[in-house]
Amino acid sequence: MNIVLIGFRGTGKTTVGKILSEQIKWKFISSDDEIENRSGKISNIVRDNGWEYFRRLEENVIENIAKEDKTIIATGGGAVINKKNVENLKKNGKFFLLTADKEIIINRIKNSDRPSLTNQVSIEDEVEKILNERMPVYLSIADYIIDTSSLTPKDIAGKIFIFTMKDLMHK
Secondary structure (H helix, E strand, O other), rough: OOOEOOOOOOOHHHHHHHHHHHHHHHHHEEEHHHOOOOOOHHHHHHHOHHHHHHHHHHHHHHHOOOOOOOEEEOOOOHHOOOHHHHHHHHEEEEEEEEOOOHHHHHHOOOOOOOOOOOOOOHHHHHHHHHHHHHHHHHHHHOOEEEEEEOOHHHHHHHHHHHHHHHHHHOO
């Protein structure tokens, strides 16, 4: 079984994933980090080749990492919009949706070097637009939902650990 962390940028997927990995001694993989290790910075990939090209790279990376076992996988925020990514990750993974209040997300990502998803004038408009588009998908595939707005990454990792142990005991 894998633990798959999904959600919008700035909800804590990578931070929580690393902490959880240390706690339960499972491997940690960030799909964004894997893409960058293979192809360079995401901002450069998108600038030079566009989002469609990036999404193809992402699909290939996720197809490979979905085959892992006892792995914590942090996906990019838009990875699960692709049905093939969801299918591959669901074969051996439980989906944990990490959410946060819009204002908290904006505060967490405002200094990020990630490329714009929409070319909106303001980060506030972009976050609102993309959250509205993606949240129905996130909610439809999530096995568990954790609001990270007022929890520490360590607390979030603890919640995921408890849910995971319950799942493993019922197998």
